[in-house]
Amino acid sequence: MAAGDGAAEQSRLASERVARLKRQLDLAERATKSWDADAVGGRVVADRLSQLIPHGWYVLHDVHWPGRPKAILDHVLVGPGGIVVVDAKNWTGEVRVSSGVLWQGRYSRTQSVEGALAQCAAVASVLAPPHRRLVRPLICMAAQPDLFGITSSDVAVAGVDRVVAAVAALPAILDQQTVVGLYAHLGQMLTQEAEESALLGMRAAAATQGAAAEGSPQTGRAQAGRGQAGRGQAGRTPSRRPMVARQAGHGTATNTGGRKSKAHDHAAGSMARLVLLGAFVIFAVYVLPYWGW
Numbered sequence: 001m002a003a004g005d006g007a008a009e010q011s012r013l014a015s016e017r018v019a020r021l022k023r024q025l026d027l028a029e030r031a032t033k034s035w036d037a038d039a040v041g042g043r044v045v046a047d048r049l050s051q052l053i054p055h056g057w058y059v060l061h062d063v064h065w066p067g068r069p070k071a072i073l074d075h076v077l078v079g080p081g082g083i084v085v086v087d088a089k090n091w092t093g094e095v096r097v098s099s100g101v102l103w104q105g106r107y108s109r110t111q112s113v114e115g116a117l118a119q120c121a122a123v124a125s126v127l128a129p130p131h132r133r134l135v136r137p138l139i140c141m142a143a144q145p146d147l148f149g150i151t152s153s154d155v156a157v158a159g160v161d162r163v164v165a166a167v168a169a170l171p172a173i174l175d176q177q178t179v180v181g182l183y184a185h186l187g188q189m190l191t192q193e194a195e196e197s198a199l200l201g202m203r204a205a206a207a208t209q210g211a212a213a214e215g216s217p218q219t220g221r222a223q224a225g226r227g228q229a230g231r232g233q234a235g236r237t238p239s240r241r242p243m244v245a246r247q248a249g250h251g252t253a254t255n256t257g258g259r260k261s262k263a264h265d266h267a268a269g270s271m272a273r274l275v276l277l278g279a280f281v282i283f284a285v286y287v288l289p290y291w292g293w
Contacts (some may be wrong), residue, residue, distance in 0.1 A: 044142045044160055045088040049075055051164045056080050056176065058183040063190035066122045073119055075140075076190065078183040081170025082134035085123050086163070087116045090142045097149025097157050102139070112139065113155050126189040131182060134173065138163070 049059050057079030065071035075086035089112070093105045102109045116137035124132040138156045141147050145161035158166045174182070 044090075045086065045140045045163070046075065048160050048164060049077065049086065049167075052077065052079065052167055055168050056179065057167065058179065060183075060187060060190060063186075064192075065119065066126050066190065068122070073123070073190070076123060076186060077167060078179055078186060079167070079170075080172040080174055080176075080179060081167065082136060082173055083123065083127075083131075083182065083186070084167055084170075085116070085119045085135060085137050087112070087119060087137070087139050088142060089139060092143060095141055095144045095147060095157075097147075097151060100150075100152030102149075102151055102155075102157055113151050113153055116155050117153060123186070123190075126186070127182070138167070 046059075046061055052059065057077050060076040060078075061074070063073050063076060065073050073085060074088040077084040077086060091104050095102075095104050097103070102113050116139050120135050120137040124135040127135070136154075136156070138158060140163045141157065141159050145159040147157060147159035148162050148166065149157045151157065156166060
């Protein structure tokens with residue numbers, strides 16, 4: 001009876017594990033579909049925003065969120081009307097702006113509005129104070145092409161078919177020279193974190209390789225030799241002649257000949273001591289026992 005109860009318990013636990021794995025798989029599939037939909041929506045919005053280029057606007061796609069290395073900004077526009085940070089969405093269902101609130105079905109999306117404001121503030125933080133007030137947020141809906149509204153926090157929400165007209169209609173407040181300068185500045189600042197992260201990764205890899213190399217005796221001796229050579233050169237007045245000698249391959253012999261002789265003498269003395277020690281061990285192991293007879 002006890003064995004039967006144990007088998008039943010094992011079966012119940014196995015069924016629970018299978019059910020839990022199915023739930024996790026369903027969640028993963030839904031997340032993948034959502035990511036795919038967002039990617040499609042982002043491409044649709046990017047294609048549509050390219051229509052602003054003839055109107056004097058410049059577009060940055062998929063740039064880094066300042067202060068958040070793992071987050072990205074979908075689109076940043078720089079043009080006569082200022083700087084517009086576009087957050088692309090591909091929401092399904094009914095989306096509307098009512099009484100200053102963004103809704104998706106019966107759920108208010110205040111968090112998305114706050115996220116758009118945070119993106120706007122992040123971009124403004126890398127600008128000079130006179131230009132920070134020129135940055136404004138916009139949420140672009142790929143699946144609701146005719147939507148347009150403005151929330152109570154002054155975040156514009158535009159469908160993909162209306163976003164170009166909405167941006168182009170902004171009053172001109174920047175001349176062409178300022179637009180180009182701001183575009184170049186933001187292009188540098190919003191990609192700088194990625195370059196710095198890559199540089200830090202390269203430095204970490206180099207440090208790891210260096211640490212591993214320091215563990216080998218040959219590398220340690222080579223580094224010690226370089227350190228001795230560096231100490232030997234300290235206090236000397238640099239001259240062009242030693243530089244030419246090093247380029248010709250004779251500088252080491254010219255400048256470090258005395259140190260090499262001392263090193264060879266030290267190595268020879270160490271080898272002699274090792275030979276004597278080995279001879280004594282052989283004598284003690286193989287000869288002394290016979291003398292004891």
